[in-house]
Amino acid sequence: MQKPTLVYTTYIRSTPKKVWDAITQPKFTRQYWGGLALVSDWLPGSTWDMATSGAKPEIYTTGKVLESAPPKRLVLSWVDPENLKDVSRVTYEIEIVKDAVCLTVTHDQFKARSTMPGRVNGGWPRVLSSLKSYLETGKGLAAAKCG
């Protein structure tokens, strides 16, 4: 078993269903992910895209849904659309801990010499604290784009 590279957790005063919806529905992701939409039907094998909104969406990240168990676990491949060989893996785990939801994001299985760890390791804390603010207060944070 390989050692994961990046692990982030945040405790959110919310429910697993709300956290799942906030991760998987573009109308919610736009509110806290620097305006970006994460789009997919989130079924295993489907494609997902992270893209700007508007008539000519620009795709920032793409990949496949590897596992999908709402509202507990979502595993995605994370692919740089400009370098399709740069594939890594992102796992979302949602669990109830006392009166909060613990959301853990693990980003691992980076390819050798991938530039992705350096591009996302500042972005994930921003996105996750923005998500927490959004779910708890109804407002995401300004400037919360990953990478």
Place this chain on the structure above:
Amino acid sequence: MDAVFKALADESRRKLLDVLQKNNGQTLGELGAHLDMTRQAVTKHLRLLEAANLVAVVWRGREKLHYLNPVPIHEIAERWIGKYERQRLQALGDLKKGLETKPPNKKG
């Protein structure tokens, strides 16, 4: 937020986070090897860091791996740093880092 400040208000715990930042995902034994602390002291500090959510834990079989979790630190920064100050602060931080780490140019 109190737990985060309390956890950060100790040099040994900040050192532990520094060690994790350099090499993320270490066991208790590996962490102890880098630090001049007893195993009990490392355990105690890690417990506080975990409680403050500054350290995330992943079990790999029977091994407990510790990861630096910067999310709460980001939340603190968000509280007091405004939208438009971020880039200027980043530039100032980079300048300070650059000036402090590079030896001054020799006069030629």
